[in-house]
Each structure stands twice: as C-alpha cells, then as structure tokens.
Amino acid sequence: MLHTTTPPSPDLFDVAIIGAGVVGCAVARRFALEGARVVVIEKGSDLLSGASKANSAILHTGFDAPPGSLELELVKAGRAEYLAIRHRLGLPLVETGALVCAWNALEADKLEAIAAQGRDNGIDELRLLSGAEARATMPGLSGRLVAAVEVSGEHIIDPWSAPLAYLAQAVALGAVFLREAELIDGRFEGEWQLATSAGKVRASSVVNAAGLFGDIVDRRLGFTPEFTIRPRKGQFVVLDKAAFRHVPRIVLPVPTEITKGVVVCPTAFGNVLIGPTAEEQDDRERATVETETLQALLARGAEIVPALAGMPVTAVYAGLRPASEQKAYRIFSRPEQRAITLGGIRSTGLSAALGLAQYAMKLHAGFKLPAFAPVAEPDIALPNLAETRERDWQRPDHGEIVCHCELVTRREIEAALASSVPPGDYGGLRRRTRAGMGRCQGFYCNARLAEMTRGRLSTPLAVEEEKA
Incomplete structure (x- = not known):
C-alpha cells in the first residue's frame, strides 16, 4: 500500500x-x-x-x-x-580519533593555538605530535606531514x-x-x-x-x-571499500577563516570520504558535482594518503550547508x-x-x-548499518541478499518499509538500508527494489506499464 x-x-x-x-x-x-x-x-x-x-x-x-x-x-x-x-x-x-595535520611550516605554527583553544574549550584529549609520531598512529599518511594535533575524541x-x-x-x-x-x-x-x-x-x-x-x-x-x-555547497568523493584499511583515522586540515577544509575520513559503512569543498551559491535546492572539482579532491586525497591514488570511486555527491x-x-x-x-x-x-x-x-x-x-x-532500536558490528546478512533466515554490493537483505528492506517511519522515496530507502549505495550504485539491484517497493514510495523506482 x-x-x-x-x-x-x-x-x-x-x-x-x-x-x-x-x-x-x-x-x-x-x-x-x-x-x-x-x-x-x-x-x-x-x-x-x-x-x-x-x-x-x-x-x-x-x-x-x-x-x-x-x-x-x-x-x-x-x-x-x-x-x-x-x-x-x-x-x-x-572510535577513530582525528589528526589535525599541518603540511607546511606555516600551518605547523598554528597547531599550538589550535591545541590551546581545544583545551580552553574543555577538551583535554589533545596531543601535539611530530610528523613521525602522527604517522606512527596512521602509517598511510604522506611523508610530507610536518606535525599534527591528535584529537582522540573525534569519532x-x-x-x-x-x-x-x-x-x-x-x-x-x-x-x-x-x-x-x-x-x-x-x-x-x-x-x-x-x-x-x-x-x-x-x-x-x-x-x-x-x-x-x-x-x-x-x-x-x-x-x-x-x-x-547563503547556501554553501560541499562536494564529496566516496572511495571503494579497499581504501578503508589505509584511513583508520579522521584526517583534518588546519582550518581557514572560511572553511574547516577538505577532510579524509573513514565512514561507518566501510568506505573513505574525501571532502567537502566550500562553494557559495544562490540555489538552495540543487547541488551539482563538477568533474574538475572531484578530480581535485581525488588528487588532494592522494597527497594526504598516497595509497589512495588510483583507488576506485564508489560515488560522488554534493550537499548544501545552511550558512548565513x-x-x-x-x-x-x-x-x-x-x-x-x-x-x-x-x-x-x-x-x-x-x-x-x-x-x-x-x-x-x-x-x-x-x-x-x-x-x-x-524502546526504539534501529537495525545496524555499520561495518563495525554484526549486520543482518550475517544472521540466519534473512531471506535473500538483494543488494550484493552492500550486502543488504530482503528482511532489512521489508522491515524498513513496514517501520513506523517508512521511507517516502528511493533516497530514504537507501539511507535506511544502504541498498543501491555500493559499487554499482543500484545497477543490479534496482529492478528487485522496484518490485519490492511497488506502490509504497511517493516516487516509484519503475513506472508500471499501463494495462490494456
């Protein structure tokens, strides 16, 4: 229905x-x-x-x-x-923790002030690290790293x-x-x-x-x-799960007056995220992605973690932040x-x-x-979508694997559709289950998803042919 x-x-x-x-x-x-x-x-x-x-x-x-x-x-x-x-x-x-990384002497000079501000803000779990010390906590970081502030509570x-x-x-x-x-x-x-x-x-x-x-x-x-x-667009690149082992921590840049800058970080779903950009625009609804910008993000990610060079891209997207x-x-x-x-x-x-x-x-x-x-x-307990805990496909009687890229089960999809706050559209279904978010971006599972969600989303995945 x-x-x-x-x-x-x-x-x-x-x-x-x-x-x-x-x-x-x-x-x-x-x-x-x-x-x-x-x-x-x-x-x-x-x-x-x-x-x-x-x-x-x-x-x-x-x-x-x-x-x-x-x-x-x-x-x-x-x-x-x-x-x-x-x-x-x-x-x-x-629990990843984060490193605020300085890639040159000018940025390194700002780290002491960043650490001092953090302590003034009541955050005690901060450490100033040399480049070598930071790489010891995350070996994949580029040898160009000068110094870093470790913020162990960022997750x-x-x-x-x-x-x-x-x-x-x-x-x-x-x-x-x-x-x-x-x-x-x-x-x-x-x-x-x-x-x-x-x-x-x-x-x-x-x-x-x-x-x-x-x-x-x-x-x-x-x-x-x-x-x-004043909408501020941020473009992101999502790297394949093979990148995850190279990025066990959140890698933050030294921020500027305008933006916190481009972040390289793992996701709860086993991918690696690079972004966002910070681009002012007037449109409040459309956030486009540009090839040149995405290529620049990939290049920046490889500069920070060299092993990310040439890593397959799973998805790209852009969002808008409600800046004023x-x-x-x-x-x-x-x-x-x-x-x-x-x-x-x-x-x-x-x-x-x-x-x-x-x-x-x-x-x-x-x-x-x-x-x-x-x-x-x-008592409301949502199904786990994170890779750090057991997921539904690892349990018996899940029915079938509908999305093989993200290992999403039929039971998970049916539960989302029957929940007290069911998805209203395909994006909502994806966010509740991860279906269609993997390497093929729904190419192989969309037909099955369309069949399962027929008549249950405000915008159907497939337009049914009119019956004669």
Missing part, C-alpha cells in the same frame, strides 16, 4: 516543528519525551530531504568551536547525549540512522510526521494557524528548523528574518508569538542536534505555557 502523508489533525498541537532534518528530528524527540503533542512539518517526501542528508558523519568534540560560544555548548551537550543514548537506540560509534557515526531514531521515538510517543507539507503561511492569533500544502495545522507554538529555508520560513511566519541563508552571513548559530526566541528559530546550523549540526533540542526546550519554557508531563523513553 502506498505510504501517504498523514493528514493533519483538527486538534491543537503543543508544538509544530518545521523541517525534518537532523535538528528537527532531535527537537521532535525532546518535546515528545517531555510530554508535548508534536507535529513535524516537512516539505520533502522523507526526513533528511534537505541539507542533513549530505555530511561527513563526524561526531565532533567541539575542540575547534569558537570559545565561549553557544555552538560549543550545544555541540558538547549533543555529543554527551548521543553517547548516553546510542546503545539504547542501536546507534554505532566508530564517526551513522549520519542517517541517528535522526531516524530520534523521529521514530517521537512517533512512538504520538508525534505526527507530515510529509510533502510545505509551509505556505503562518499566523499567530493566540495560537498558530499554519497553512501547508498538505492542509492546515493548529499549534500553540512553533520551532523553525527549516535549514536552507530557515529565513524564508521566518518570513512566511510573519517575522522579519534576522539572518539570511555570520559563522555563529542564528537562534532566536519570540516569546510573545511562542516561536523559536534554529537557523544557520552548519557543519556541526549532526553533533549539536540533541543539544539544540535541549536548548529549544529551555527557550520554550519561557513561553509560560502549562507544563508538560514527561514520559518514559520508548
């Missing part, structure tokens, strides 16, 4: 969350756990339809966040909560299962997830009257977590936006209208999401509404 958008309830929600990226999903979970009646309004056909679907999947420590900033506070809070709940939710943690996670788990917990507590429901207009007259492309929604309060459209959503809610989103005219998070609370804006959440959003949700809850407490009644956390 086709999964359709859940119709809006005529009842009054306690909070309407606009945007089902990682921040919106985390906020939905926090408010639902506090006992609020929650609705999540998403214009795409699935969660993570915008900026959140494309990131480097690093769980940051905050060592390089601006000292004393709200971002630092929320990254640390979000990381701490992720580590506290990950076992309960079945979420992985690949890799599954960037898609985490927000799915957050939203699934919210849904288990009664939250409504509206898909293909673009916010058209909002009016506050003692309560919020929200017009969406899927119908009207009533709510006592709103949280704008619309990412790349955060300033536009503020305007549609009747506010004069206090920030402007300031580097800081753009968070605003309007108690008179019972509205919160969580804007300008850029590269640390995955790490800070749970912290942002805690902060939104604190801001909401200032609205002087009746207190909620916290509820018990429901």
